[in-house]
Structures are given as C-alpha cells and as structure tokens.
Amino acid sequence: xxxxxxxAAIALAAxxxxxxxxxxxxxxxxxxxxxxxPMVNSQRMVRAxxxxxxxxxVKLDIGGVKYDMVKDENGVWxxxxxxxxxxxxxxxLNIDGASVPDPGSKYYYGASRWGSGIDIPAADxxxxxxxxxxxxxxxxxxxxxxxxxxxxxxYIYLPAAYRENPDKKFPVLYLQHGMGENxxxxxxxxxxxxxxxxxxxxxxxxxFIIVMDNGLNARPANMPEGQPAFGMGPRPQGGxxxxxxxxxxxxxxxxxxxxxxxxxxxxxxxAFQDVLLKDIIPMVxxxxxxxxxxxxxxxxxxxxxxxxxxxxxxxxxxTFAYVGMFSGGTFRAEDLKxxxxxxxxxKVLFMxxxxxxxxxxxxxxxxxxxxxxxxxxxxxxxxxxEWQTWRRSLYQFAQLIFK
Amino acid sequence: xxxxxxxAAIALAAxxxxxxxxxxxxxxxxxxxxxxxPMVNSQRMVRAxxxxxxxxxVKLDIGGVKYDMVKDENGVWxxxxxxxxxxxxxxxLNIDGASVPDPGSKYYYGASRWGSGIDIPAADxxxxxxxxxxxxxxxxxxxxxxxxxxxxxxYIYLPAAYRENPDKKFPVLYLQHGMGENxxxxxxxxxxxxxxxxxxxxxxxxxFIIVMDNGLNARPANMPEGQPAFGMGPRPQGGxxxxxxxxxxxxxxxxxxxxxxxxxxxxxxxAFQDVLLKDIIPMVxxxxxxxxxxxxxxxxxxxxxxxxxxxxxxxxxxTFAYVGMFSGGTFRAEDLKxxxxxxxxxKVLFMxxxxxxxxxxxxxxxxxxxxxxxxxxxxxxxxxxEWQTWRRSLYQFAQLIFK
Numbered sequence: 001x002x003x004x005x006x007x008a009a010i011a012l013a014a015x016x017x018x019x020x021x022x023x024x025x026x027x028x029x030x031x032x033x034x035x036x037x038p039m040v041n042s043q044r045m046v047r048a049x050x051x052x053x054x055x056x057x058v059k060l061d062i063g064g065v066k067y068d069m070v071k072d073e074n075g076v077w078x079x080x081x082x083x084x085x086x087x088x089x090x091x092x093l094n095i096d097g098a099s100v101p102d103p104g105s106k107y108y109y110g111a112s113r114w115g116s117g118i119d120i121p122a123a124d125x126x127x128x129x130x131x132x133x134x135x136x137x138x139x140x141x142x143x144x145x146x147x148x149x150x151x152x153x154x155y156i157y158l159p160a161a162y163r164e165n166p167d168k169k170f171p172v173l174y175l176q177h178g179m180g181e182n183x184x185x186x187x188x189x190x191x192x193x194x195x196x197x198x199x200x201x202x203x204x205x206x207x208f209i210i211v212m213d214n215g216l217n218a219r220p221a222n223m224p225e226g227q228p229a230f231g232m233g234p235r236p237q238g239g240x241x242x243x244x245x246x247x248x249x250x251x252x253x254x255x256x257x258x259x260x261x262x263x264x265x266x267x268x269x270x271a272f273q274d275v276l277l278k279d280i281i282p283m284v285x286x287x288x289x290x291x292x293x294x295x296x297x298x299x300x301x302x303x304x305x306x307x308x309x310x311x312x313x314x315x316x317x318x319t320f321a322y323v324g325m326f327s328g329g330t331f332r333a334e335d336l337k338x339x340x341x342x343x344x345x346x347k348v349l350f351m352x353x354x355x356x357x358x359x360x361x362x363x364x365x366x367x368x369x370x371x372x373x374x375x376x377x378x379x380x381x382x383x384x385x386e387w388q389t390w391r392r393s394l395y396q397f398a399q400l401i402f403k
Numbered sequence: 404x405x406x407x408x409x410x411a412a413i414a415l416a417a418x419x420x421x422x423x424x425x426x427x428x429x430x431x432x433x434x435x436x437x438x439x440x441p442m443v444n445s446q447r448m449v450r451a452x453x454x455x456x457x458x459x460x461v462k463l464d465i466g467g468v469k470y471d472m473v474k475d476e477n478g479v480w481x482x483x484x485x486x487x488x489x490x491x492x493x494x495x496l497n498i499d500g501a502s503v504p505d506p507g508s509k510y511y512y513g514a515s516r517w518g519s520g521i522d523i524p525a526a527d528x529x530x531x532x533x534x535x536x537x538x539x540x541x542x543x544x545x546x547x548x549x550x551x552x553x554x555x556x557x558y559i560y561l562p563a564a565y566r567e568n569p570d571k572k573f574p575v576l577y578l579q580h581g582m583g584e585n586x587x588x589x590x591x592x593x594x595x596x597x598x599x600x601x602x603x604x605x606x607x608x609x610x611f612i613i614v615m616d617n618g619l620n621a622r623p624a625n626m627p628e629g630q631p632a633f634g635m636g637p638r639p640q641g642g643x644x645x646x647x648x649x650x651x652x653x654x655x656x657x658x659x660x661x662x663x664x665x666x667x668x669x670x671x672x673x674a675f676q677d678v679l680l681k682d683i684i685p686m687v688x689x690x691x692x693x694x695x696x697x698x699x700x701x702x703x704x705x706x707x708x709x710x711x712x713x714x715x716x717x718x719x720x721x722t723f724a725y726v727g728m729f730s731g732g733t734f735r736a737e738d739l740k741x742x743x744x745x746x747x748x749x750k751v752l753f754m755x756x757x758x759x760x761x762x763x764x765x766x767x768x769x770x771x772x773x774x775x776x777x778x779x780x781x782x783x784x785x786x787x788x789e790w791q792t793w794r795r796s797l798y799q800f801a802q803l804i805f806k
Contacts, residue, residue, distance in 0.1 A: 032517050033585075033620075052501030057457060075500060093503070097478060098455035100496070100503040107510045107517055114435050114510055130545055130554045137542040137559070140596070144535045151533045156540070163690055166569060182436075193543070217436075287566055 021045065021080060030119045035104040044120045046081040048093060048102060055096050062091035086122035087388020088189050090115060108189050112180040117189065122388060127395050128191040133201035134160035138193045145279040149221035154183050157193050159200055159207035169289045171208040171296035171402040174276065176215045176305025183214040189387045195395055205398040209288060213280055215308055218272040273312045294345055298401050300324025302390040317342035322401040324350040326393035327357060327385050330364035337371045350397045352378040354389035376400060424448065424483060433522045438507040447523045449484040451496060451505060458499050465494035489525035490791020491592050493518060511592050515583040520592065525791060530798050531594040536604035537563035541596045548682040552624035556617065557586050560596050562603055562610035565692065572692045574611040574699035574805040577679065579618045579708025586617040592790045598798055608801040612691060616683055618711055621675040676715045697748055701804050703727025705793040720745035725804040727753040729796035730760060730788050733767035740774045753800045755781040757792035779803060
C-alpha cells in the first residue's frame with residue numbers, strides 16, 4: 001500500500017514535470033561531435049536518450065537524483081532531469097543497474113572517474129567561450145619527481161605573450177583541482193586557457209603562466225602504500241591547527257564534494273606540498289621563462305585544492321605573494337594575526353564560494369582586512385560546489401594578481 | 404532447432420575457450436586510475452567486468468566480435484575475448500542492447516566516437532613507454548581559420564630541444580589521423596610525444612616539431628553543409644587519377660576501417676588541403692621557431708590521413724620534402740614517373756602497413772626506387788589496420804627524416 005502510494009506520487013510528479021517542459025531542447029555544447037543527445041532546454045532541464053532495446057530500466061543520474069527514462073516502440077529511452085544550475089555538471093546513465101557514461105557526451109575526470117559531463121548554458125558564458133583573440137596554449141608535460149621517484153604529468157598554460165616576447169619572463173600561478181579530480185580538470189572543465197586568453201586580450205589580466213598538476217597522487221617513494229599520507233607529511237613546519245578541513249564558515253559549508261577525511265588513501269593530501277616545492281616549482285623555474293621570486297608566484301585551488309593552498313601557503317609564508325581559495329573554506333584571522341611573514345609577504349588573499357554554498361567568505365574577508373590583510377571575497381551567484389563557481393572564481397582572481 | 408544447435412555450438416565454444424584461459428590477468432595500462440577491469444592476460448585475452456544486477460545480457464564488443472559475459476550471484480558480469488593483437492584497440496560494452504563505454508577504461512576518439520580503448524602489452528612497448536629522458540611537450544592550441552571562418556583546434560609537439568635552445572629553429576612534420584578519428588588521436592592513442600622524446604634521447608631522430616590537426620572538419624565557409632566536399636575542392640591542380648582511395652595493393656588492402664567513400668559528409672577530405680596550406684602551415688610558421696622551407700617540411704598520415712598526404716603532396720610537389728603514408732595504400736610509380744617537381748623535391752617517400760593488411764608497400768617501394776625515388780617500406784609484424792601499426796610506422800619514419 002505504501003509502495004503503491006509512493007509510485008502514484010512519483011507518477012503524478014512525472015506528469016506535473018512533463019506538463020511544464022518547454023520544447024526548445026538543443027544539443028549540449030559538451031556533446032561528442034555530431035551527437036544530438038543529451039540536450040538542454042531554456043529551463044536548464046537535461047534530456048538524455050539512448051537505444052537499449054532489451055533493457056527494463058534506464059535512468060538519467062545527475063545532481064544526485066536518478067530520473068526514470070521512458071522506452072519507445074523502437075527500444076529508445078528518453079528522459080529529462082529537473083532544472084539544473086548554470087554551468088558544468090558530472091552525470092551518468094544507469095542501464096538495468098549498470099552505471100555507465102552516456103555515449104553522447106564528452107568525458108571528464110571528476111568524482112574519481114572519467115565519465116559524462118554536461119555544460120548548461122549560462123548568462124555569463126561569454127567569458128569562457130573560445131574567441132578569435134591572441135591564443136596561448138595548454139601544454140601537456142611529463143617530468144621526473146624526486147619525491148615520488150616516478151614520472152609525473154601536468155598541464156602548463158602559456159599566454160600568447162610568452163610566445164610573442166621570447167625574451168620576457170612571466171609570473172606563475174600554481175592552480176589545484178578538487179577531491180576526486182585530477183590535473184586535467186582546470187583545463188577541460190575549468191576552461192582555464194580560454195578564460196585567460198579572453199581576460200588578457202581584454203586587458204583585464206596581465207599575462208602569466210598557470211601550472212595545473214595532480215594534488216592527490218603525490219605519495220613519497222619512502223611511504224608504504226597502506227600508510228595514510230594525510231597531515232603535513234615529512235615536513236614538520238606546517239602543522240597548523242585544523243588544516244585539511246574547511247574552516248570559518250557556517251554549518252553546511254563545503255558542499256556535496258567536500259572531502260570527508262581519508263585523503264591518505266590517495267597518496268597524500270599534503271604530501272603534495274613536497275612535490276610542489278621540491279619538484280614542480282623547480283621544474284617550472286628551470287624549463288620556462290619565469291620570474292622566480294615570491295612576488296611573482298601565486299597559489300590557488302578549488303575545494304581540496306583550496307585547503308591545500310591554505311596549508312601550504314601558511315606553512316611556507318614567504319613562497320607565494322598571491323593566494324586563492326575557491327570553495328575550500330576560509331582563512332581565519334585568528335590563525336593569521338600573528339603570522340608576520342605571511343602578512344608581510346601576502347599581496348592578495350582571495351576566498352570564494354558558490355551562492356548555494358555557505359562558506360562565510362565575506363565575513364572572513366572583513367576579519368582579515370581588520371588585521372591588515374588585503375583580503376577579497378567573491379560569491380558566485382546561484383551556483384553550488386561545482387565548476388561554474390570555480391570558472392568564475394578564476395576569472396575574478398586572475399584580475400587581482402601580479403598587478 | 405537451428406537456434407538450439409547454434410546455442411549449443413556457442414556454449415561449446417565458450418567452454419573450449421574457457422578451458423584454455425591462463426589466469427594471469429592484470430589491469431590494462433589504459434584503465435582509469437584505480438580500476439581493476441578490464442584486464443589482459445599473457446594470451447592477450449581481454450577480460451571485462453561490470454556490475455549490472457538487473458541486466459539480462461551483457462557483452463564485450465571488441466575487434467568486431469561480441470563476447471557474451473556471465474552474471475554472478477551479486478549481479479556482476481564477467482567475460483573474456485579471444486586473444487587480441489598487440490597494441491591499442493577500441494572496444495565497448497553492450498548492456499541489454501545499449502552500446503556504451505566501459506566505465507573501467509580511459510576514453511579515446513575513434514570509430515567516430517569517444518569511447519573505450521585498451522592497450523594490449525607488446526614485446527616492443529619500450530619505445531612508447533614514458534621514461535626519465537628530456538621531455539618535450541604536447542601543446543593544445545586554438546587558431547582562427549580563414550578557410551572555415553571558425554576557430555580550429557590542434558596539438559603541437561615541441562621537442563625538449565625547442566625549449567633548451569631558445570634561438571634555434573626546427574623542422575616540422577604535419578601528421579594526420581585516420582577516418583573516424585580526430586586531432587587527439589596521434590597524441591593519445593599514437594603516443595607521439597613519448598615516441599619522439601625516446602627517439603631523440605637515444606639519438607635516433609633529430610628534434611623536430613609535429614603538428615597534429617583535424618583532417619575531417621575542414622569544410623570551407625562558402626560550401627553549403629549538404630554539398631559533398633570530396634575531391635580536391637576549390638584547388639584544381641590536384642586532380643590526380645584515383646586519389647582518395649588506396650592504390651597499388653593487392654585485393655583486401657585497407658583493413659576494416661578503410662574509408663568507403665562518403666568523405667564529403669565530414670566537411671571535406673581534401674578541403675583539408677586548403678586549411679593546411681592557407682591556415683595551419685602559416686600559423687605554425689608564424690608562431691613557432693620553424694625552418695620554413697621545403698627541405699624542413701614533412702607530411703605523413705595514417706589510413707585516410709595517408710591518402711590525404713599522397714594527394715596533397717602530389718598536388719603541391721615542392722611544399723614537402725618528406726612524405727609518409729601509413730596504412731593508406733601506396734604511391735604508384737606510374738603516377739610519379741613524370742612528376743619532375745615531386746622527384747626533384749622528395750628526399751624520403753615512406754610507405755607502411757600492418758602485417759595483417761596487404762597493401763603491397765614493399766613492391767611499391769621497389770617500383771619507386773626504380774624510377775629514382777628514395778622510397779622506403781615498412782610492414783609492422785602481426786598487426787592489422789590499428790594503432791600499433793601506426794606507432795611503429797611513426798617510430799620508423801621519424802628516424803628517416805630531416806637528416
């Protein structure tokens with residue numbers, strides 16, 4: 001009886017959703033070439049479609065909800081989601097219990113897997129749209145790590161000016177992804193290169209290099225696989241209280257992908273500090289035309305990458321002059337008020353989050369200003385713990401640094 | 404009755420295959436981080452696995468054959484393929500009639516879709532394994548095309564020497580993918596950057612730049628969508644007889660992914676010639692330190708890209724000094740014997756194919772040598788019309804050029 005009522009309620013809900021669907025669906029910009037589905041309409045609903053003639057149940061799994069799809073006489077299943085936020089979302093299909101990528105979408109690394117992603121058109125998408133402006137490049141690079149004793153892999157954005165001015169040296173931003181993501185995220189989902197080329201062409205940002213590396217696979221060669229690498233690892237000077245989780249916000253901060261302990265299984269949340277300082281920065285400063293001083297070095301990251309940024313910049317206060325923390329909690333004034341080196345070195349401390357998160361970035365920035373830090377906050381309108389928040393955060397942060 | 408016999412035959416075949424399976428399966432190198440399946444054993448059989456509790460039929464679809472998988476009591480399906488050739492293969496899963504990517508693998512663009520790929524260990528895999536040698540980089544670049552009046556997208560390999568010698572200029576190879584593939588293929592499946600870094604470090608190849616662009620989406624801005632763009636397009640000088648299909652080989656040449664007409668639907672098989680000559684080469688010679696003359700310019704491609712190479716280099720005989728055609732058929736001596744400019748300009752003409760293809764490259768090279776062309780042939784042992792053939796072809800070709 002209970003089940004019947006529930007089913008009836010679901011059926012009613014489905015009817016009521018369908019009654020409101022505006023039939024102006026268009027293929028998503030994140031689709032594979034020539035693929036019609038998935039589509040998005042002006043209500044920001046996602047419509048998926050897949051041929052599965054022998055299946056008994058197919059669902060569209062997006063935003064934490066599984067939406068039933070409906071089979072037609074040809075065995076083709078179609079279904080819509082509720083309206084989604086503007087910007088990028090990971091999703092998948094579920095076919096008779098198997099969770100699989102949608103063959104219509106391009107694939108992205110997030111939620112600890114390569115899988116489907118979809119971009120919902122946004123009012124401000126112009127800032128991350130490819131335009132005929134001077135183009136930099138995103139360079140795929142392998143390098144040897146003395147810490148992990150393995151070859152590692154990263155992406156390096158070089159602005160057009162790097163190529164055009166062969167004698168000039170440039171500042172560098174080290175930019176980190178979130179939990180369950182990797183070094184491909186900032187370029188693919190984040191659209192880093194496109195955002196920067198547009199900003200620089202518009203004169204809103206100065207040209208700088210951006211290094212996007214993997215913040216999770218930094219397990220030192222001398223650390224056994226089973227041992228958690230969480231904490232500051234072998235570097236004792238970084239033991240700030242509370243590091244490794246977002247701070248300073250109201251309850252509920254951090255959103256759905258906020259790390260819940262257990263970083264160690266990935267080979268080191270803060271083991272990354274060692275790789276960054278001993279391998280990545282030296283490699284970049286050796287191989288590229290870089291102004292290798294504190295005032296021309298920035299670090300930022302999203303979610304877990306923001307937390308890494310906080311702990312690494314606090315533990316190494318004279319290494320980076322610009323610091324950005326996107327959806328990673330906040331810096332607390334009480335932790336920085338006596339941090340003389342940090343306060344003397346830091347030129348910009350930027351904290352952001354989505355409007356649907358509640359991380360207290362505005363209040364935190366006020367508190368930090370009160371102790372003499374040049375703090376900024378930014379809240380991305382109507383977005384959650386997702387890439388649209390972070391694209392916008394990069395867009396804001398990039399305009400503040402190296403000026 | 405017929406069906407029962409067929410099912411019995413299949414069951415027997417399955418038993419007979421299983422009886423021979425060597426249980427030394429290991430996760431494929433092309434798997435997503437942390438994913439155990441798919442696996443490969445020493446017999447080069449692929450074992451796939453997926454949880455699909457409600458499914459009634461799950462198949463592993465590889466090498467043109469769909470292998471039935473078997474469900475266990477937890478709803479997890481497992482199954483093996485017959486032994487595969489060494490090297491890279493596209494594949495997919497089929498769940499109750501739906502063809503989908505395997506959530507365990509990384510994804511590659513081929514067969515006109517982003518989907519699963521698997522690398523079967525090869526005796527010679529050392530040449531495409533990442534090593535701690537001086538590393539070049541593969542650069543993702545957008546640029547404006549005057550032909551298509553759109554932004555285009557390509558990848559450019561720069562050797563380590565490009566970075567290390569900031570005043571030096573370098574030769575360039577323009578390297579094209581096959582039908583159903585795109586500009587990502589040579590770097591991802593082909594492992595171009597890794598092969599080149601290893602070759603250069605070993606002193607077997609001179610450092611040169613490689614440009615990998617899209618040979619299929621080159622439809623000119625003034626050509627309507629519906630109109631086939633096949634043939635030489637607006638450039639009349641290139642009308643060699645028989646262009647656009649492999650020539651000179653025995654029956655059966657070309658393998659399973661050999662293009663079968665209809666290039667036009669993709670916006671121009673040879674419309675690409677215009678984009679190459681008017682957009683790509685000028686962009687590369689403007690933005691990179693390039694020796695911009697015939698003797699330092701090469702073109703090569705695989706399958707359709709090899710055919711494009713043949714037609715473009717024959718139509719523009721003084722543009723490229725080095726020419727490579729991998730699994731794309733052959734150049735015919737009768738077409739080149741009176742081609743004075745081509746013969747005077749060409750320094751190496753390389754033709755290759757897989758040992759399981761039959762493209763007559765050895766005979767063709769002999770015929771070309773007889774008319775005074777410095778022709779080379781290469782047959783990749785025990786491989787078909789697939790990426791292992793082309794990795795090996797690049798490895799061979801790269802050692803012959805710009806010397």
